[in-house]
Amino acid sequence: xxxxxxxxxxxxxxxxxxxxxxxxxxxxxxxxxxxxxxxxxxxxxxxxxxxxxxxxxxxxxxxxxxxxxxxxxxxxxxxxxxxxxxxxxxxxxxxxxxxxxxxxxxxxxxxxxxxxxxxxxxxxxxxxxxxxxxxxxxxxxxxxxxxxxxxxxxxxxxxxxxxxxxxxxxxxxxxxxxxxxxxxxxxxxxxxxxxxxxxxxxxxxxxxxxxxxxxxxxxxxxxxxxxxxxxxxxxxxxxxxxxxxxxxxxxxxxxxxxxxxxxxxxxxxxxxxxxxxxxxxxxxxxxxxxxxxxxxxxxxxxxxxxxxxxxxxxxxxxxxxxxxxxxxxxxxxxxxxxxxxxxxxxxxxxxxxxxxxxxxxxxxxxxxxxxxxxxxxxxxxxxxxxx
Numbered sequence: 001x002x003x004x005x006x007x008x009x010x011x012x013x014x015x016x017x018x019x020x021x022x023x024x025x026x027x028x029x030x031x032x033x034x035x036x037x038x039x040x041x042x043x044x045x046x047x048x049x050x051x052x053x054x055x056x057x058x059x060x061x062x063x064x065x066x067x068x069x070x071x072x073x074x075x076x077x078x079x080x081x082x083x084x085x086x087x088x089x090x091x092x093x094x095x096x097x098x099x100x101x102x103x104x105x106x107x108x109x110x111x112x113x114x115x116x117x118x119x120x121x122x123x124x125x126x127x128x129x130x131x132x133x134x135x136x137x138x139x140x141x142x143x144x145x146x147x148x149x150x151x152x153x154x155x156x157x158x159x160x161x162x163x164x165x166x167x168x169x170x171x172x173x174x175x176x177x178x179x180x181x182x183x184x185x186x187x188x189x190x191x192x193x194x195x196x197x198x199x200x201x202x203x204x205x206x207x208x209x210x211x212x213x214x215x216x217x218x219x220x221x222x223x224x225x226x227x228x229x230x231x232x233x234x235x236x237x238x239x240x241x242x243x244x245x246x247x248x249x250x251x252x253x254x255x256x257x258x259x260x261x262x263x264x265x266x267x268x269x270x271x272x273x274x275x276x277x278x279x280x281x282x283x284x285x286x287x288x289x290x291x292x293x294x295x296x297x298x299x300x301x302x303x304x305x306x307x308x309x310x311x312x313x314x315x316x317x318x319x320x321x322x323x324x325x326x327x328x329x330x331x332x333x334x335x336x337x338x339x340x341x342x343x344x345x346x347x348x349x350x351x352x353x354x355x356x357x358x359x360x361x362x363x364x365x366x367x368x369x370x371x372x373x374x375x376x377x378x379x380x381x382x383x384x385x386x387x
Contacts, residue, residue, distance in 0.1 A: 003301075005071075012068060016050055016075040025080025025256070025351045031205040037161055038205050041081060045072070046116015051090050054241075056098065059110035065308035066091070066241050070248035070300060077252025078259075080351060082358060084206045084249070085119060085158045087366075091245040092238040093120035093166045096183060100225045100234035109185070119161055120185070122238070123153040123211055124168040133168070133181070133235075138213060140169040140182055147218045149184060149192075153211040155365065159195050160207055162188055167213070168235060171228045182231035183224040192216040202357035236316075240307050242366055243319035247300045250326035250362050254293035254333035257352050261286055261337035264350070282340055289336045292329035299325050317380060324372040330359040 005013065023041045031038050045051050053068035055061020062068065073086050094113040097105055112118025129135040138151025149169055159165060167186050170179035186193060193216050198208040224234050265277030265286065276282050303318035337352040338345035346353045363369050377383040 003298075009068065009071060012050075012053065012064075013071050013075055015048070016045075016072050017079060019045060019048065019050070020076045020079025020081050023079070023081055025354070028081045028205065029203065029348065029351070029354050032203045036205060038081065038083060041076075042083070042085070042116060045076075049114075051086070051116040052094075052114030054090060055094060055110050055114040059098075059106060060114035061110065062114075065304070066095075066244055067301070067304040067308055069241070070244055070304045073245045073248040074252035074255075074297075074300075077249045078255040079252075080256050082249045082253050082355075084204065085121070085161065087242055087245045087249065088122045088157050089113065089119045089162070091241040092122045093164075095241045096166060096224060096234050096238040097185075099237045100183075100230045102221070102226055104221065105185070105224065118163060119158065120164040120166055121156060121158045121162040122166050122168075122242075123156045124235075125153060125155045127152055127154045127210075136168065136170055136181070138167065138169040139179070140171045140184060143217070145220050147184065147220070147222060149186065149213045149216040149218065151213050153213075154209075155198065156195075156209045156211050158206050159188055159209045159211065160197075164188060165193075165211070166224070166238075171231070180228060180231060181235050182228045183234050184218055184222045185224060186213075186216060186218060186222065190216050190218070200357075202361055203354050204358060236312075240303075240312065240315050240319045243323040244300060244303050244307060244315075246362065246366060247296065247303070247319070247322040247326035250323075250330035250359065251293055251297045251300060253355055253359060253362075254289065254296070254326070254330040257330075257333045257337035257355065258286060258290050258293065260350065260352055261340040264344075265340050276340075285336045286340060289329070289333040292325070293333055296322065296325035296329040317376070320367070320372045320375050323367065324369055324376075327359075327362040327369060330362055334359045 049062055050072045052061035053064045054066055057063040069091055076083055090113055097109050126136055140147050140149050165186050165188055167184045169182055171182045172179055192214045194212045195209045200208050265282050266275050268276045299322040303315055303322045306318050307315035334352060334355045341350050344350050378385050
C-alpha cells in the first residue's frame with residue numbers, strides 16, 4: 001500500500017497550486033459579486049492542460065485518470081477557487097463520452113474538453129423526481145431519424161457558460177414498453193430549449209438554472225453511444241467521477257479555511273504576548289477539523305485509485321463515502337475557521353464566511369448525505385432498503 005503520489009502527480013499538484021494562488025480567493029469573490037465568470041482562470045487552466053488531465057492522449061489530453069482530475073479540483077479549491085464546472089464538464093460529461101460515446105463523438109468532443117475550449121454541463125435533476133432518478137419525467141421519443149426531447153430540469157450548473165448540456169432522458173424500450181435512461185448531447189441554443197436562472201444563497205461565479213425542453217429536435221447522433229442500451233452504464237460512468245471530484249473540491253475548501261484560520265490564530269494576540277492559537281479552546285477545534293479533512297482526503301484518494309483501476313463497484317462505495325466525509329469536513333472546517341476569527345470571520349476581507357453557502361450546499365448536492373447513508377446501510381451493512 002503506497003500513500004505517496006507519483007512524481008508526475010506531485011508536479012501536477014504543485015503547478016495547479018501555483019496557478020490557483022496567482023488568482024486566489026479575492027479573484028473568485030470579486031467575479032461572483034460582479035455576476036461574472038472565472039473565464040481567465042478557466043482559460044489558463046485549459047491552456048496548461050489541467051482541464052484535460054483525464055482525457056486520453058490521442059484526443060489531446062494528459063492521459064491520466066480521475067485521480068489527476070481530483071488533484072486539480074482539490075488544489076484550485078485549496079487556493080480559494082472551487083470551480084464547480086470542473087465537476088460537471090471534465091469529470092462527468094467528458095468521462096461519459098470517453099467511456100460510452102461513439103468514436104465519432106469522442107473525436108468531436110474530447111479535444112475541446114482537453115484544452116478547455118468546450119464546456120458541457122450535466123442535466124439529470126428534476127423538480128418532481130428529486131433524488132429518485134427512476135422517476136425522471138424528461139422523455140425522448142423518435143420522430144423519423146430524429147429525437148424529440150420534452151421535460152424539465154432544475155439546479156443545472158453553468159448552462160450560461162456551456163455550448164452543450166448532457167441531458168438524461170428516458171426512452172421507451174420497444175420490447176418491454178418500459179422507460180429506460182438515455183443520454184443526449186443538446187446544444188444550449190437548440191430551438192425549444194429555454195432556461196431561467198435560479199437565485200441562490202451561495203456566493204459563486206457559476207449560476208444555477210431551470211431548463212425547459214419543449215420538443216427539442218435532435219439528430220440521431222445526439223444520442224450518446226451506439227444505441228439507447230448505452231444509457232444506463234453511461235449514466236453510472238459519470239456519477240462516480242462526480243462524487244470523487246466534488247469530494248476533492250470539498251477537501252480543498254476545508255484545507256483553505258483551516259490554513260486561513262491557522263495563520264490568523266498564530267499571529268493574533270489579545271491576552272498579553274501569547275497568540276490566541278496557544279489556547280486550546282481555539283486550537284483544538286481547528287485541529288479536529290484538520291483531522292476530518294485529512295481523513296476525507298484519504299478516502300478520496302482510495303476512491304479515485306479504485307475508479308482508475310476499473311473497479312467500479314468498489315469505487316462507487318468509496319466515492320460515496322468520500323463525498324459524505326468531505327462534505328461534512330468542509331462544512332466543519334469553514335464554520336470552525338469563521339469562529340476562530342471571531343467577528344472578523346464574518347467579513348469579506350478575511351475570506352472564510354464567503355464559503356459558508358458553498359460548503360452547506362456540499363452536504364446536499366450532488367447527492368444528499370442522507371441518501372449516501374441509505375446507500376451505505378443497504379450495500380455495505382446489508383440492511384433492508386428503507387425507501
